[in-house]
Amino acid sequence: MMSFKLAFKSMKKNMKDYVIYFLTLVLGVAIFYIFNSLDAQQAMLEMSESKRQIIDLMIQMLGGVSVFVSFVLGFLIVFANNFLIKRRKKEFGLYMLLGMGKGGISKILLIETLLIGIFSLAIGLLIGVFASQFMSVLVANLFEADMTEYKFIFSQSALIKTIIYFAIIYIIVMLLNLFTTSKYKLIDLLTANRKNEKVKFRNPILSVLIFIVSVVVLGIAYYLAITEITSEMPTGVLVAIALGCVGTFLFFYSLSGFLLKFIQTSKKIYMKNLNMFVLRQVNSQVNTTTFSMTIISVLLFLTICIFSSAISLNNTMTQQLEECNPVDITVYRSANHMSDNGNPKTVAETLKSIGIDPEECFSEYIEVPVYVTEELTFGKGVGDEIFNSIKNDYTAVTYDQLERAMKVSDYNKVAKMFGKQEITLNGNEYAIVGDYATVVEIRNKALASGHEIELNGQTYKPAYSECVYGFISDSTQPMETGLFIFPDNALKEEWKTYNYLNANYVGETEEEKQAIEDKIVNLSEDDSINASEVGDMMALSKITNYEASKGIGSIVTFIGLYLGVIFLISCAAILALKQLSESADNKERYDILRKIGTDEKMINTALFKQIAIFYMIPLALAIIHSIFGIITAGKILEMFGKQDVLGGIITTAILIVIIYGGYFLATYFGSKSIIKSKIGN
Amino acid sequence: MAEVLEVRNIEKYYGNKGNLTKAIDNISFKIEKGEFVGIMGASGSGKSTLLNCISTIDRVTAGSIKVNGEEITNLKGNKLNKFRREELGFIFQDFNLLDTLSCYENIALALTIQKVPAKEIQKRVKEVSEKLGITDILKKYPYQVSGGQKQRVASARAIITNPKLVLADEPTGALDSKAARMLLENFEYLNKIMNATILMVTHDAFTASYANRILFIKDGKIFNELVKGNDTRKQFFEKIIEVVTLLGGDLNDVI
Secondary structure, eight states, rough: OHHHHHHHOOOOOOHHHHHHHHHHHHHHHHHHHHHHHHHHHHTHHHHHHHHHHHHHHHHHHHHHHHHHHHHHHHHHHHHHHHHHHHTHHHHHHHHHHHHHHHHHHHHHHHHHHHHHHHHHHHHHHHHHHHHHHHHHHHHHTTTOOESOOOEEEEEEEHHHHHHHHHHHHHHHHHHHHHHHTTTOOOOHHHTTTOOOOOOOOOOOOHHHHHHHHHHHHHHHHHHHHSSOOOEEEEEEEEHHHHHHHHHHHHHHHHHHHHHHHHHHHHHHHHTTTTTTHHHHHHHHHHOOOOOOOOHHHHHHHHHHHHHHHHHHHHHHHHHHHHHHHHHHHEEEETTTGGGGOOOOHHHHHHHHHTOOOOOHOOOOOOOOEEEEEEEEEHHHHHHHHHHHHHHOOOOOOOOTTTEEEEEEHHHHHHHHHOOOOOOOOOOTTTEEEEEOHHHHHHHHHHTTTTTTTETTTTTEEEEESSSEEEOOSOOSOOOOOOOOOGGOOOOOOGGGEEEEEEEEOOOSSSSHHHHHHHHHHHHGGGSSSSSHHHTEEEEEHHHHHHHHHHHHHHHHHHHHHHHHHHHHHHHHHHHHHHHHHHHHHHHHHHHHHHHHHHHHHHHHHHHHHHHHHHHHHHHHHHHHHHHHHEEEEEEHHHGSSSSSHHHHHHHHHHHHHHHHHHHHHHHHHHHHHHHHOOOOO | EEEEEEEEEEEEEEEEEEEEEEEEEEEEEEEEOEEEEEOOOTTTSHHHHHHHTTTTOOOOOHHHHHEETEEEOOOOOOHHHHHHHEEEEOOOOOOOOTTTHHHHHHHHHHHHHOOOHHHHHHHHHHHHHHTTTTTGGGGGGGGGOOHHHHHHHHHHHHTTTSSSSSEEETTTTSSSSHHHHHHOOOOOOOTTSOOOOEEEEEEEEHHHSSSSSEEETTEEEEEEEOOOOOOOOOHHHHHHHHHHHHGGGGGGOOO
């Protein structure tokens, strides 16, 4: 009972220190619950089977991410807890002096952790349950699903999961506390508050030198990040990230010294108001904060990159859908599948044989053959010189990879249906159609150089100096890597390998279209249909592509949001705890300022500046990192199409302003009340 | 001569109705420009409370305190801060220097918070540190210099603003006797040559002997007053010891 009372009282007394810790725990619990409660969200939404599958996938992925998140939160909680315990050494020393054993102290800490754990879990879950109601609106929005009727959502599995994960974290914290208290020596505890550490300052000239080195290292990292990158070989990026981390560390190691030296050169600024006090404060703290500032900056950088890339990826995918799906469905099949038994069937014939009459189901359709021959390979298509120059960067491509080709008249039929540019060729000319940027770029080089292709004993010249934009099937994103177009007489009938059928459904309304869609797309699940009739027939439909793409987009957005928020909270909480404790330690300095008659306003401004420096500099550096990071990420994600970065950045900025800014203000007001003194009042 | 400080009938109570402590019980005195006044008393006599009230760190329960003719007991907020930084200079027992700032910066701080232009700050710091003999430690940090040097830096900070009144609270309390002597000689210099008005609280008779007038306080009241007049410091010191003996055994820690 005694320990309980002590624990409770000391918590109350240390409220100022604990408040941010507690709020962070609550926030962590709430977010953890919200993102794990999606299974319950699903129940109230009316949606198609394919959407449901995507949500299932998303739930699984979020579950995996949750494990990672629990590690991040675990580290944060352990760090924060250690930090708060360290500040109470004197209190423990007093208990020990009064005859309390280490067991007693451990007991107090145990009860405290238990109390905080139970309260934070309870309040966090409560907030989580209510906030998850809003989440369902977001889910419905992202998946364009209809909310059938409002139901109060509660996920039991998420509740249990949250409790288990956090219980484990708290138990680890308790064990660590036991370990720490067992090492305490009375003399150390009692003298812990006495400041015998000398304020060490780094040599300013050395600081300036290291600062220059850090800027150079960062410069190299940025340069590597944006130049040494191809979508297939991210090693350059890894080196850039490693260099970036080192550079960031050196930057923070030397920054305050550099800043001091730099601002001291202008006596006007340095000797103004409390500027020199602020700079010296920052300089005296930076020794102990270099490492955490580095971590915070890197985490912020990751947050910005992950989150903005996730959002822009989602936006891009949504935007591309319309462009990439000009017709309702594309069905393709081998021209002569072994199930045809030497009696080749077209796609239209296959469909008809299984009860889908193209004439009835489709308002219009075009079927065209695609040719493949060993005479035309990737290597021959781009020429030896270009192939050799790229083969190290793109290990996935081989010289002998077969290319696909089409007759110009066939392609023009598709192009007309798709609303794309039609092609005109002379007797000895060829063209390439494509929309997958990375490969198109390589091909453009070959075309620009007038690379000639030999086919069936005849030489063909490029009709255009670059690839013609186009494709022959629906897809979720640009993926036509290059289709060769030749004059009609250039391609032999025996090279015919695939048939592509593009069609629009009969029907005006969504429902009518969906009915036809279901018939074709669900073929594989229909047991009554003989597989040998169908052969290797595959369908790509506008509706499925939309759903898949929206689904992937939503998954990416959710994971980005989840990680982003957790990272942000972690950074902000670490900073807040550090600054609050610094303020408590430095209360005396502010008292001196007051004693010599400094205005309250001037003191508050100084405090604000000081905290702003600690919050804004890691953020500023992270933003600079992110500019290059986002460019790089954009290049990696280029296979999903040209990225719309701006939307992602704006959303990220809003998120940062709310969470990071919120913590910043909380820290400022908390510190202000800590350093407040009763002099003259 | 102009009166720098006029304290009239001040009282200071601590505690509540049930348990009231009178820390200051109806004290009145005046200090004129250019005086060096010492206040002596045992611990608990109310001398520190008196100093805190004059320095506006604490408030009186009743009575009036005028500095340079201005009533200060009802000053509030920024006016109070303005008064404190422009009219008063402080020297504390534990120096109260900022350990993150160099000695130069500690002295300059008193001027930067008055928004004095940077150029003038440089000039004035140079001037005052020459007078106090601390020019060669200006670049050092407080932890790198001795206690006596620290207190001289604190003195420099106190007088650089040309205050009407310098308040010193046990300035030699944390110093060894040699450093104390040097500091007190500096005080004498400030008082005589720079014409600074100094009010110093101490319980040490030797320290007090450097003043030209001493007020003895016991149980919150003025118990006695000694004026140096034309005495030598040694004679004055002997007189102080006599009063201290009279004051009672609780001041047996002198010398």
